[in-house]
Amino acid sequence: MAVVPALIAPLKAAVDRPGPPGMDGTGGFYPSGHAATATVAYGAAVLLLLPLLRGAYGRRELVIGCALLNVAIGFGLVRQGYHWPLDVVASWLLSGMLLQGMVLVVARVTRNTRRSSWRTPSC
Secondary structure: OOHHHHHHHHHHHHHOOOOOOOOOOOOOOOOOHHHHHHHHHHHHHHHHHHHHOOOHHHHHHHHHHHHHHHHHHHHHHHHOOOOOHHHHHHHHHHHHHHHHHHHHHHHHHHHHHHHHHHOOOOO
């Protein structure tokens, strides 16, 4: 979660895109920090819960529920005039990259933990 503002804030400053009509005229609307934060938070929760679920049905429903929740958040941001649709889509893509990075880090840590515990003598 700490990486989201560190990634989004410089992008907003670099692009400096104005907001939709009705918002103040200043820039910093692309990409959406709200959509990115929600996607990473709910996505990370799903990634943490997936190993606890046994069946494919429960896993699929959890992923679908997370996707629908994030679509609803993105739709709400666009509908209320806080962001352009492209702002939300860009945030989803950036968040997907962050979640993929999380998967790779967790896989590497898990693999190293298994190796070190394999060498530990049992009682």
